[in-house]
Amino acid sequence: MYTTPQTGTRPGLDQAAIRATVRDFVEREIPPDRARAIDQNDEYPSDLLDKFGQTGLWGINIAEEYGGLGGCPVDALPIYEELSRRLPVLAWVIGNILLYGNDIIGKSGSPEQKEYYLPRLAQGELRFSFALTEPNAGSDAAKISTKATFREGHYLITGSKMFITGAGVSDVVVTMTRTAPSKYRGITAFLVPTATPGYSTSHLKKLGYQGSDTCAVHYEDVQVTPSHILGGESCLNQGWGQMVKLLNSERLALASCSLGIGQAVLDETIAYAKERFHLAQGRWQHQAIRHALVDMATELEAARHLTYHAARLEGAGIECVRETSMAKYFASETAKKIALQGVEILGRDGATLAFDCQRALRDVLVLSIGGGTTQIQKNIVARQMGL
Ligand SMILES: Cc1cc2nc3c(=O)[nH]c(=O)nc-3n(C[C@H](O)[C@H](O)[C@H](O)COP(=O)(O)OP(=O)(O)OC[C@H]3O[C@@H](n4cnc5c(N)ncnc54)[C@H](O)[C@@H]3O)c2cc1C
Missing domain, CATH: 1.10.540.10 (Acyl-CoA dehydrogenase/oxidase, N-terminal domain)
Known part of the structure; x- marks a missing residue:
């Protein structure tokens, strides 16, 4: 352990x-x-x-x-x-x-x-949620068009967000809005209390991470004051920079979730394989399965070291965009591979709800999307490498 x-x-x-x-x-x-x-x-x-x-x-x-x-x-x-x-x-x-x-x-x-x-x-x-993604703004998140319009001392927020975790059960939704035409310097974050009239959600059904209350969010003239701007009135149009400050932590959090899922699959698969394939004389029936388990353990170990290394840098305040992006995509892709191998090793049992590998596989598919997809992390690493 x-x-x-x-x-x-x-x-x-x-x-x-x-x-x-x-x-x-x-x-x-x-x-x-x-x-x-x-x-x-x-x-x-x-x-x-x-x-x-x-x-x-x-x-x-x-x-x-x-x-x-x-x-x-x-x-x-x-x-x-x-x-x-x-x-x-x-x-x-x-x-x-x-x-x-x-x-x-x-x-x-x-x-x-x-x-x-x-x-x-x-x-x-x-409970807080964070609403950035929109029907037409995902990976290119700064394309958001949900508007906050200043009128008679208030802001009126109008538009919609998609795939917002917890938006139906949260008290406050940090909502990224368009307040000026400039792509990055025209975004303002508002702390929107969900009890405000005009705020509503609809629940989205999805493949994995069941229970996370993923929602579409609708804002119909949701009225907030300048004091609801994250950081206060002086932070109008500074939302993008405020969000960027969280990105290393977000990537490390998602890498850590991947490590936990990968470990759970490995534990379940080893226990299963020992019982089903391990002969009484101490010889494995299937050499291929033994090697697959070693591959899973080795790749998980590599993901763990990469994540902890990036975490050490971040914890020490050392610039580490490259390392956190590497850790996020490598750990989530590794966990995905491990989950798929787990399901395959369990064979017919891997397809039943009595074992957890299938849930892990459904959940990891989401991990390589949320918080910046694998392709976007690779774009970031490429930029850091001067490519
Ligand atoms: C379960 C779940 C929970 C979520 N929770 C939240 C939340 O709480 N708040 C929130 O704001 N958002 C949330 N999201 C949204 C998530 O952040 C976006 O799904 C993610 O940023 C990707 O955007 P997209 O889905 O629109 O994909 P798209 O941007 O449409 O991408 C589609 C495909 O194209 C690829 N692609 C796109 N652009 C490029 C490029 N430039 N180079 C190479 N490949 C590219 C992507 O990698 C992907 O494979 C959640 C998503 C899910 C699935």
């Missing part, structure tokens, strides 16, 4: 202890049958989010002065990895709040916004 390296900026946060705390939480609160039921019923795991408060980790990346633990986003990586080993969707929805609530407000919020939101987030009292 792995112990995470100290990757955070503060030596005070013990990553091994964080990992052990989350592992205990998983064993206590999420039996395998519950994880399967959440997937099969596409159930948002609201009660588990509430119970996650028992770990005291909601404030992991919130400054102590606001009631948090004072860590950085990298300190949260063992949380994603451990939760993903049992219930990837819980890592996804918790990560959504840690990144687009805690981290975005901590990095870009105004003093008043920090004062109001961070203590509540540290207690797990608020």
